[in-house]
Amino acid sequence: MASTLIGKQAVVIGAGMGGLTAAGALADHFDQVVVLERDTLPSEPTYRAGTPQARHVHGLLLSGQRALSELFPGFEQDLARARAVPLRVGLDVRVERPGYDPFPQRDLGWLIYAVSRPTIEHAVRRRVESRANTTLRQCCRVQEVLASPNGGAVTGVRYENDNGASETIAADLVVDASGRGALTLALLQSIGRPLPEETTIGIDLGYATCVFAIPDDVPTDWKGVMTFGQAPQNSRGGLMLPLEGNRWMATIGGRHGDVPSGDAExxxxxxxxxxxxxxxxxxxxxxxxxxxxxxGFPESVRRHFERLGVFPRGLLPIGDAICRFNPVYGQGMSVAALEACLLQRLLERLGGDSDPIGGLAPTFFAEVQALIETPWSVAILDFVFPDTRGQRPADFETTLKFGIALTRLAAEDPAVHKLTVEVQHLLRPRSVYRDPALVQRVLAKMAEA
Incomplete structure (x- = not known):
């Protein structure tokens, strides 16, 4: 079925995972899509200044891998060609948590890829650049989002080009994928609109990463390792995964000052x-x-755009601009890809409306909540550490005890193990844990303690 064009030009601010996946979703619905990126974009999969976190372990969850394949059919083959390391979910990563060293290793029937963030981003960028109507402009720093005189609609953006000159570009839709959403907030302030309420969870996370050549005498019972400390006394943990090029990337860290130094020793x-x-x-x-x-990562932040009564037509913040997650849980790239798939579905659904662009942001803000809810519920577990800042849920202790009992049940029962991994990989919502039969089994485990 042919896609419906809903506008002449869409502008995406930022060529990170949020911006690139959004551009992929927009390409079928606008005559032209222009992505503006302040960095120089490398022709090879190497690090760039605008993504400092890319030098650390990144996890592409199964949901993110599938979302990228939905946006860019054949994407998993792109990763395989880039020599990403296949991992059998549940089996190839040794998970060490208190009481389980390791947690039972089982092949749960899925394959994911361990690969560096620059390689993933490079593969997505090549897919986006292959679209005839999509242009990536590098070394273009967006300075402001432009609005109509009454502030009711966005008309384009002003940016500084690679020569340092100021330019403007018109847009029917501006997607703010610049990271922290500062441009969206600045526009709202300039037109006298309220800013979205924020929920924050202060975790003061600090970590360090180093890359090693995989030695010849490598252990044969795992390809990667995830180690948890004994919470709440010990926040230290580590994750080591293989990378393309026969390398290990090891990231270790802790919270509230208990962090590694920056030297090898x-x-x-x-x-x-x-x-x-x-x-x-x-x-x-x-x-x-x-x-x-x-x-360093000071806090998880969730902005409640869905609570705003009015919002400028033709503006859509996505990705970290809406919600920044604790990177320990490896959700950021996958949530960005899932948000782009949601955007694609909404563009198809709203295409026949009289004003599809007018309805886009309010509908997106409402429907993205279901997508954010599960990863955000994981962020709430950070309250296990007493120094965590923010509003601790009233039922937190019960949630914690339920989680411990669920883990014990998952260790014993492969079906429950698979269910918990589906939730961790954002394939299923956390609400599946409210299934009455499962709740009864978990409560029985809690009674054993």
Whole structure:
């Protein structure tokens, strides 16, 4: 079925995962799609200044992998051609959590890929650039979103081009995928509109990453390792995954000041002090391929655009502009791809309306809540650490006990294990845990304790 064109030109601010996937969703519904990126975009899969977090372990969840394949058919083959490492979900990553070292390893029947963030972004960028009506303009720093005199509609953006000159570009739709949403907030302030309410969870997370050559005497019972500390006393944890090029990327860290130093010796010292020795034993004699890179993440932020009564027509913030998640849980790229799939579905659905662009943002804000709810409910688990800032849910202790009992049940029952992994990979909503039969089994586990 032919897609309905709903406008002449859409402008996307930012060529990260949020912007690129949004551009993929927009291409069938506008004559032209222009992506403006302040960075120089490398022709090869290498790091760039605008994505400092890209130098750390990234997880592409199964839901994100499927969403990218929906937006760009054949995308999984792109990853395989880029020598991404296939991982059998439930089996190939050794998960170490208190009481389970390791958690039972089972092949749950799915394949995901371990691969660096630059390689994923490069593969998506090539897909976007292959669209005849889509243009990526690099070294273009957007300075402001432009609105009509009464502030009711967005008309385009003003940006500084690669020569330092100021230019404007007209747009029927502007998608703000610039990261923190500062341009959207600035526009709302300039036209006298209220800013969205925010919910924050202050976690003061700090971590460090190093890349190693995988040694010849590698363990055969795992390809990656995830280690959890003993909460709430110990916030230290680590995740090590294979990368293309026969490499390991190890990220280790903690919260509220208990973080690794930025030198190689300090990295190993911190790794040695993790609750389990698996990561340290793997890397202590491995050849280090680069220096130690550090990153800090102060808080998860959810902006409630859905509560605003009015919103400028033709503006749509997405990705981190709506919700920034604790990166420990590896949800960011996948949520961005899922949001783009939602955007694509809405464009198809609203295409026949009299004013599809007018209805887009309010509908998106309403429907994206169901998508955000499950990953955000995981962020709430950060309240297990007493120094976490924010509004702790009233029933938090009960939620925690339920989760512990559910984990015990998942260790014993492969079907429950598979269900919990489906929720972790955002394939199913967290509400599946409210199934009466499952609740009864979890309550029975809680009574055993």
């Amino acid at each position: 300090g990295f190993l010292t911190y790794a040695r002090a993790l609750r389990t020795p698996t990561i340290y034993n793997a890397i202590r004699h491995a050849r280090r391929l680069d220096g130690v890179t550090r990153y």
